[in-house]
Amino acid sequence: MSHTILLVQKTQSPASKTYIECNSVALAMDEVISMYEEYLKKKFPQKERIEFDVNEVLDMVFHLPDCAALVLDQKSGSYVPHDKSWIQKQVVVRAQSRAR
Template sequence: MTQRHTIILLQPTQNRATRTFIDYQSVPDAMDGICGLFEKRLKDANPNLRNITYDISDLYKYIDALTDMSALVFNPTILAYAPFDRSWIKQQAFERLKALARD
């Protein structure tokens, strides 16, 4: 599933105007993008800190705090996008960070 086009749908706040999407070439790229959004939020909230660290529970809290987040992953077998929920995204993010830690 790693090289399948992935669309992340998100709504950061209750305001429906904040709904947006970001597309990525693969699931790992999408997970990197989600981590990047979280890291940007941390940097914006802590502009005077040079190094910011976080653990997986912090990332999970960020994902859970969003009003909505889901993923659409292209499935070439059916030539359509399959939907995945927030818990799947959290599991994929965990797997991605674990893989990066091994490298």
């Protein structure tokens, strides 16, 4: 388990910058997927059941003004930065493992 910090800017406003701390990369990717679920719940409040495809989550990540992850490297004790494309790959991995 590698401590992971998600850095997210949800809108063009610098005030929308935030971070989320997670105990693992998998949990951080769950947070990314949850961000999309929350967006859909707000967009379609009348729907009891919301379904979406992982590609929609990837598109959300792509269109965020800023999104990055810092993952703790246990050996060096330092955080390794990762960009949106890495996050998108990890979201796919997580979605596949959740589907099993």
